[in-house]
Amino acid sequence: MKAGEVFEKLAGAAVRRPWVTLVVVVVLGLAGGVGALQLETNAGTETLVDEDSAEFQATERFGQEFGDDAAVVLVRQDVRTTILTQDLQALFELETCLAGGTELASKLPRRNDEPLPEVCDRIAELAPAKVLFGPSSFLFQSVEQISQTLQGQTAAAQQAAAGAAQDARQAAAEQGASEAQQNAAAEEAGQAVLSEFQNGLIQLALEFDITSPPRLDDTEFVSRVVFDPAQAAGTPKERLSYLFPNRDSSLITIRLRPDLTDAERSEAIDLFKQATGDERFNLTDGSYVVSGVPAVVSGLADALRSELLLLLVVAIAVMALVLFALMGRPLRLLPLGLALTAAGITFGLLYVLGGTLTMASIAGVPVLIGLAVDYAIQFQARFNEARRDGAQPARAATLAASNGGPVIGAACLATAAGFAALVLSPIPMVRSFGLLLVLGTALALVVAASAGFAALALASWRDAPEWGAA
Numbered sequence: 001m002k003a004g005e006v007f008e009k010l011a012g013a014a015v016r017r018p019w020v021t022l023v024v025v026v027v028l029g030l031a032g033g034v035g036a037l038q039l040e041t042n043a044g045t046e047t048l049v050d051e052d053s054a055e056f057q058a059t060e061r062f063g064q065e066f067g068d069d070a071a072v073v074l075v076r077q078d079v080r081t082t083i084l085t086q087d088l089q090a091l092f093e094l095e096t097c098l099a100g101g102t103e104l105a106s107k108l109p110r111r112n113d114e115p116l117p118e119v120c121d122r123i124a125e126l127a128p129a130k131v132l133f134g135p136s137s138f139l140f141q142s143v144e145q146i147s148q149t150l151q152g153q154t155a156a157a158q159q160a161a162a163g164a165a166q167d168a169r170q171a172a173a174e175q176g177a178s179e180a181q182q183n184a185a186a187e188e189a190g191q192a193v194l195s196e197f198q199n200g201l202i203q204l205a206l207e208f209d210i211t212s213p214p215r216l217d218d219t220e221f222v223s224r225v226v227f228d229p230a231q232a233a234g235t236p237k238e239r240l241s242y243l244f245p246n247r248d249s250s251l252i253t254i255r256l257r258p259d260l261t262d263a264e265r266s267e268a269i270d271l272f273k274q275a276t277g278d279e280r281f282n283l284t285d286g287s288y289v290v291s292g293v294p295a296v297v298s299g300l301a302d303a304l305r306s307e308l309l310l311l312l313v314v315a316i317a318v319m320a321l322v323l324f325a326l327m328g329r330p331l332r333l334l335p336l337g338l339a340l341t342a343a344g345i346t347f348g349l350l351y352v353l354g355g356t357l358t359m360a361s362i363a364g365v366p367v368l369i370g371l372a373v374d375y376a377i378q379f380q381a382r383f384n385e386a387r388r389d390g391a392q393p394a395r396a397a398t399l400a401a402s403n404g405g406p407v408i409g410a411a412c413l414a415t416a417a418g419f420a421a422l423v424l425s426p427i428p429m430v431r432s433f434g435l436l437l438v439l440g441t442a443l444a445l446v447v448a449a450s451a452g453f454a455a456l457a458l459a460s461w462r463d464a465p466e467w468g469a470a
Contacts (some may be wrong), residue, residue: 029345073289146214346436
């Protein structure tokens, strides 16, 4: 069967039952539009890198072991004010809140054991963090580790002293010493071990200028841990740059769980922003900024949805202005209506097939609308020519389809072939973009050749006074 005959049969079937054709196509378009509004946005790295690639697999393994991309809370305030004043307690509580659901969250102290804000309960319920490290948790763990080390060394020294005393007692007994002499020998040996241990502690304390057990409220201890004495006052040590990049900022890093869904990751970022905005965690003269790859991706995903609506509105407005200027009455906006219907069906199928909105698919909206309008205008122009030559509406539709269909179809096929070449791209987002445009181009042609002729025939039968210009 020749191409002209295919288009003629399609148009003939449409004009024989124009209302059925229009209702079916419009319902499909509306249903597709509803489905399109349900599409999830996806701005993740999986749209840029093939999941089977070695790089992607290595990234996945890293995420499983160490956590996914990190959300970062920037603390904009002089580091001295942050860690040497009561602001350190606010930071403790914020880190406890952000680490909700982890073992660390149960260890960090809080003010007077007061309950944290409600948003912290929601974070703990979601438990998005695999690991968190920040200024206050670093200092807390430093004190804890020093204390545990000291306790361990003390216990070891006491055990060694007891062992030395036992050996001395046994040696004295073997030499025939009295019980008093054995006790004296044991005490002397034990004290010698303890004295050696104490002398070592004194030397260590003198070396690091430690005059008392480390405490978080000891500003001298905290300063020695964080600041570089060889630099200007308030300059953090270079090895702590992951916590204190400079003297005016600190960083809280939250590596997210790799098994979070896109929706859960976005929810986590929203909760982090709510937490940093809670007055419970206010700083003396500073503020918080939530950033990092997950925050950027979440913001981009939100922007994709809003951009889709914006692009749709702009495309409709531009096309409407062009059609008003070039097309005659009464069906000036028919090509635009057909284009929107085809776009709705296309994105509805994307939803049914489990697809997502990406940056590329958003860019495809005006492309699809432009192509669909072009096909509809060409069919409408040929229909009007046939009507001016005296053909009845049904015959005008089949003539326009058989005469114009092969040319328009060839153009559509060439366009689709160009889009199909994108499937060869190594980038998943580009491949899906190409497939979406191929599908949309085919649907645009079918909608124009069916619903378009059905609408034109109905308008003619109602004795429309004018017809669109060619």
